[in-house]
Amino acid sequence: xxxxxxxxxxxxxxxxxxxxxxxxxxxxxxxxxxxxxxxxxxxxxxxxxxxxxxxxxxxxxxxxxxxxxxxxxxxxxxxxxxxxxxxxxxxxxxxxxxxxxxxxxxxxxxxxxxxxxxxxxxxxxxxxxxxxxxxxxxxxxxxxxxxxxxxxxx
Numbered sequence: 026x027x028x029x030x031x032x033x034x035x036x037x038x039x040x041x042x043x044x045x046x047x048x049x050x051x052x053x054x055x056x057x058x059x060x061x062x063x064x065x066x067x068x069x070x071x072x073x074x075x076x077x078x079x080x081x082x083x084x085x086x087x088x089x090x091x092x093x094x095x096x097x098x099x100x101x102x103x104x105x106x107x108x109x110x111x112x113x114x115x116x117x118x119x120x121x122x123x124x125x126x127x128x129x130x131x132x133x134x135x136x137x138x139x140x141x142x143x144x145x146x147x148x149x150x151x152x153x154x155x156x157x158x159x160x161x162x163x164x165x166x167x168x169x170x171x172x173x174x175x176x177x178x179x
Contacts, residue, residue, distance in 0.1 A: 050121040053128040053156050056163040058116055061134065065111045077157055077164035109138040112145070116152075126158035127166075133173070149173040 046054060060075040119131040134150045155167040 046118075046121060047123070049123040049128075053123060053130060053163050054118060054121050056156065057130055057132070057152075057154060060165060061114065061116060065114050065136070075163070075165055077159055077166040080165055081167045082165075083167075083169045109140045109146075111136050112139050113137040128156040128163065130154045130156065134170075 056075065060072060063072040063075070114137070115135045117133040117135070119133065120129070121131075122129045130152065132152045132154075134152055136148050136150070137145060138148055139145050150170050150172055153169045154165060156163045157166040158164070
């Protein structure tokens, strides 16, 4: 049942975008893809180049919004170290809106996870990201990411 729901979700979210992205949309989307890839690899030093100095980050893993201070990176690194290993991930765009030097990106992030007992599960997150050009480069200004609950979840 869960796999059928995920396939339906993939087909539905792919059809939401429906149109070819513009150059500006592709530019910010490719930056998001690279930033998420670095997050999956837990390469925090490389990921810092994508974070806006006034960034604010929030989601299921954070009890309150976090800023882009060095303390945030230490906390986030330790938090992510406790999670299951990500074997594979896939991003599905829902909407990419670019207005001047600001972009709002909504997407789904699918991650195939494996735990210490070698059991796998897929997690799907809703991503809501705000990007802003800073010194000529797209930087993640704000994010709110939430886990999509399945029917099997409590």
